[in-house]
Amino acid sequence: xxxxxxxxxxxxxxxxxxxxxxxxxxxxxxxxxxxxxxxxxxxxxxxxxxxxxxxxxxxxxxxxxxxxxxxxxxxxxxxxxxxxxxxxxxxxxxxxxxxxxxxxxxxx
Amino acid sequence: xxxxxxxxxxxxxxxxxxxxxxxxxxxxxxxxxxxxxxxxxxxxxxxxxxxxxxxxxxxxxxxxxxxxxxxxxxxxxxxxxxxxxxxxxxxxxxxxxxxxxxxxxxxxxxxxxxxx
Numbered sequence: 001x002x003x004x005x006x007x008x009x010x011x012x013x014x015x016x017x018x019x020x021x022x023x024x025x026x027x028x029x030x031x032x033x034x035x036x037x038x039x040x041x042x043x044x045x046x047x048x049x050x051x052x053x054x055x056x057x058x059x060x061x062x063x064x065x066x067x068x069x070x071x072x073x074x075x076x077x078x079x080x081x082x083x084x085x086x087x088x089x090x091x092x093x094x095x096x097x098x099x100x101x102x103x104x105x106x107x108x
Numbered sequence: 109x110x111x112x113x114x115x116x117x118x119x120x121x122x123x124x125x126x127x128x129x130x131x132x133x134x135x136x137x138x139x140x141x142x143x144x145x146x147x148x149x150x151x152x153x154x155x156x157x158x159x160x161x162x163x164x165x166x167x168x169x170x171x172x173x174x175x176x177x178x179x180x181x182x183x184x185x186x187x188x189x190x191x192x193x194x195x196x197x198x199x200x201x202x203x204x205x206x207x208x209x210x211x212x213x214x215x216x217x218x219x220x221x222x223x224x
């Protein structure tokens with residue numbers, strides 16, 4: 001099973017600032033990596049798939065990069081609605097697909 | 109607009125079987141893989157498994173001995189059965205559409221508590 005490790009666990013950022021979230025896989029997952037946003041009481045929302053492709057309706061301030069085992073999600077200018085927990089997920093080696101433990105982006 | 113809705117008992121006794129149904133609207137179950145994913149309170153996401161309407165299924169090895177997924181295409185529904193549940197199976201259970209491995213549509217989730 002591929003282990004996905006996200007860092008940091010919590011990221012404190014001021015509105016308007018840039019947030020950089022990291023995700024590392026225990027072995028290469030090629031570009032088969034997705035990012036999700038989850039707010040309290042809601043289901044996860046797909047942000048990025050294929051490591052760098054924004055899902056339908058996702059604002060351009062969200063960008064994903066990386067391949068192999070190292071990935072990054074950047075939120076270029078944090079808006080109030082962006083404070084949430086973010087998960088990465090690999091879908092290269094299964095079963096199972098696996099998720100990271102999450103990064104909480106909180107208001108500084 | 110694709111919508112998914114989970115339904116089923118919110119309370120299951122230990123050692124019994126958890127049964128959930130996901131009703132899909134706005135899409136055909138024959139078009140994609142469909143999955144179940146769960147999330148214990150305050151914790152991360154765990155992939156349970158997926159199926160295709162043709163009958164192909166893939167389960168998480170950690171749950172494989174206890175999981176069965178099935179489909180009722182006439183109702184556009186798919187189901188999850190998890191046997192011999194324990195408190196460790198208490199979680200929010202989501203159904204979701206597998207978009208090539210990522211998940212683009214999710215149900216709102218349903219909380220299942222395992223307790224006597």
